[in-house]
Amino acid sequence: MIEQLREAVCGLHAELVRYNLVAWTAGNVSGRVPGEDLFVIKPSGVSYDDLTPASMVVCDLEGNVVEGAHAPSSDTAAHAYVYRHMPEVGGVVHTHSTYASAWAARGESIPCVLTAMADEFGGEIPIGPFALIGGDDIGKGIVKVLSGHRSPAVLMQNHGVFTIGASAKAAVKAAVMCEDVARTVHVSRQLGEPLPIKQDDVDRLYDRYQNVYGQRSSR
């Protein structure tokens, strides 16, 4: 089980590279080990080209290394905090993707003006607090904003994006879609004000997408 998850988490980092969400060694993916108080996460400061399943690090929910020759991502404490406090979460992703981080630097949430946003995020993508790395402040900010919120993504002020999902893959998808809509809404607002979508329509789109879209087997 852990071996499969090492492989999956390792492979998902290639999606961050493919969608230009990360520069150098920034950004990281983790996945919860089903049925155990453990998660698998990227090693710290290792190049995306050099990642292998074996180099992934297994941590407990306090962020302590349980298995692995490398130090875990410097964002491990934030991932661990999310897993501890949101039992429904099976995957966490962190990036400094350009457009999402640009909204984050202004401390602004992204308004829901695209049907694709209503589908995936159920409304706006919310802004979280400024928090320093090194303790539980980032994790607390993520959990406070995302608990009970439809959006699987939060923009952490002056920092970047954290996304969650039922699996590591779902969290990666949320990170990809977050940057995609952050960019489109940014571009749209550069030349005027995007038209709002009525809350009623947002609700219908969100409900439909969560319940109908995609192949049964791939949900």
Place this chain on the structure above:
Amino acid sequence: MIEQLREAVCGLHAELVRYNLVAWTAGNVSGRVPGEDLFVIKPSGVSYDDLTPASMVVCDLEGNVVEGAHAPSSDTAAHAYVYRHMPEVGGVVHTHSTYASAWAARGESIPCVLTAMADEFGGEIPIGPFALIGGDDIGKGIVKVLSGHRSPAVLMQNHGVFTIGASAKAAVKAAVMCEDVARTVHVSRQLGEPLPIKQDDVDRLYDRYQNVYGQRSSR
């Protein structure tokens, strides 16, 4: 015939990826089966890497699955509506490409300020209505705007782009060119107002491009 079309439609999705028109599983291409009331379309929620000719879905013009192990694209109803009401259409493409969707989010058509727009679109790229997925509203909006219009592309408000063509390949070309001119006109307007092209010149450019350009065999 259907086997060839499955292969063609499958392969054309790679162009959406190559030109960065799609993120994750968004976007879809379909092609009408010549001489039959059928079309071939992308399966729903399947990754672009995993598409194969065999995974394409064959539908009738009501959007019912006739052949295929997967559920068809969630945009199938819109494609079907277009094929039912525009017999000259042999291919339909849908994307959320960034710049075109940015114009769509503001509810603005793209003015014709580039000779390449006059060539391919014969004038502005028009804006269509806001419409919810799940019935015929999107299809009706596309057909209403594009019937009798020179442009093979319509920007659906707050949503994205639909393009049509005599073939699936022609519709893909229109989607590629739509994003290209959406981006160039956007960039141009960021620092001032682009110069208009006289209607007379637009007409001459459109006429020439439709009748002279390209190899005979590739039209």
Place this chain on the structure above:
Amino acid sequence: MIEQLREAVCGLHAELVRYNLVAWTAGNVSGRVPGEDLFVIKPSGVSYDDLTPASMVVCDLEGNVVEGAHAPSSDTAAHAYVYRHMPEVGGVVHTHSTYASAWAARGESIPCVLTAMADEFGGEIPIGPFALIGGDDIGKGIVKVLSGHRSPAVLMQNHGVFTIGASAKAAVKAAVMCEDVARTVHVSRQLGEPLPIKQDDVDRLYDRYQNVYGQRSSR
């Protein structure tokens, strides 16, 4: 000689793709056959993936096809006009690259605010007239603007870029650098006014770059 030039011109189209200067089949490169009143140019409407040395078309300086199974680029008349009237030109390139075309759509030349512009273009990149395809108007506009001008690139109003060079490769380099500086100056002007470079310094940079830079063998 012609065989070598077919191969070189064919291969240089890959640089247009690599630097994202072209979408679909837009854009073309040509090269003059040394010592003969002929040039080699891209066939019309053929995909970049499908270009081969054999598919290149050989034309005389009136633009008539001398050798080749395909129709030549729809911009052949403009290339031919340049070769007829500028004997020092060995290569011509045409693109609709995004940022250069955005300046062209506003009818604005690009001011020289980067040392790299002074190096390659010797000052601003000038704007040429609006001209319809189908006769010698585009060619005349290019030649009128570039004759005696330091810049190897001209922005044709509402259209795109034409570049010239001593060889096809030099013209491709000019097209790549034109888009690069068009983008950087655009981005710079988005948040304020770039600082001008004194004419004296522009002159010194241009002189040095034209006479000192690069390996002797590669000039």
Place this chain on the structure above:
Amino acid sequence: MIEQLREAVCGLHAELVRYNLVAWTAGNVSGRVPGEDLFVIKPSGVSYDDLTPASMVVCDLEGNVVEGAHAPSSDTAAHAYVYRHMPEVGGVVHTHSTYASAWAARGESIPCVLTAMADEFGGEIPIGPFALIGGDDIGKGIVKVLSGHRSPAVLMQNHGVFTIGASAKAAVKAAVMCEDVARTVHVSRQLGEPLPIKQDDVDRLYDRYQNVYGQRSSR
């Protein structure tokens, strides 16, 4: 030792290409030969595809060629000046990357509004003077600005970026991160004013990143 450095410096140029920091032959990387008054640098005007370890040029700290069949980069004098005056520097990189050069063209430093900037640059990325190529003016400008400054990157007015590092790889990382934050802060400022980060927090982030981040072996 020199052979290994030739290989490393050659290979690092691929990172400039991968991150789109360079067009055509612009940009260059050098690395100091440990324990000797020598450095290895890119040859002038050679295409990135054609770079080989053997084509790298070895220079003394005055910029004279000691070993190598090619002329060294036209920016060799600036690299040499830095190595002569900053003994702690083991690598130097120069690019005209788009967003960093856009700030440079306005003569503006990049304000520290991202935690990733505080991490890597310890505050703003400073602006250096306008300086002509051909003597020691560029080198002097770099050394004057970066001596005693936390930032490993300086924006040279109307020109581009120079970065330094303990190794060539560290200088390349600084060039990659410089463009990344230059772009994000630019995008953020397009739609309003990014929120400042308190100096105290910048200091804590910088201190932590310099001392804790990454695998011990990769520092």
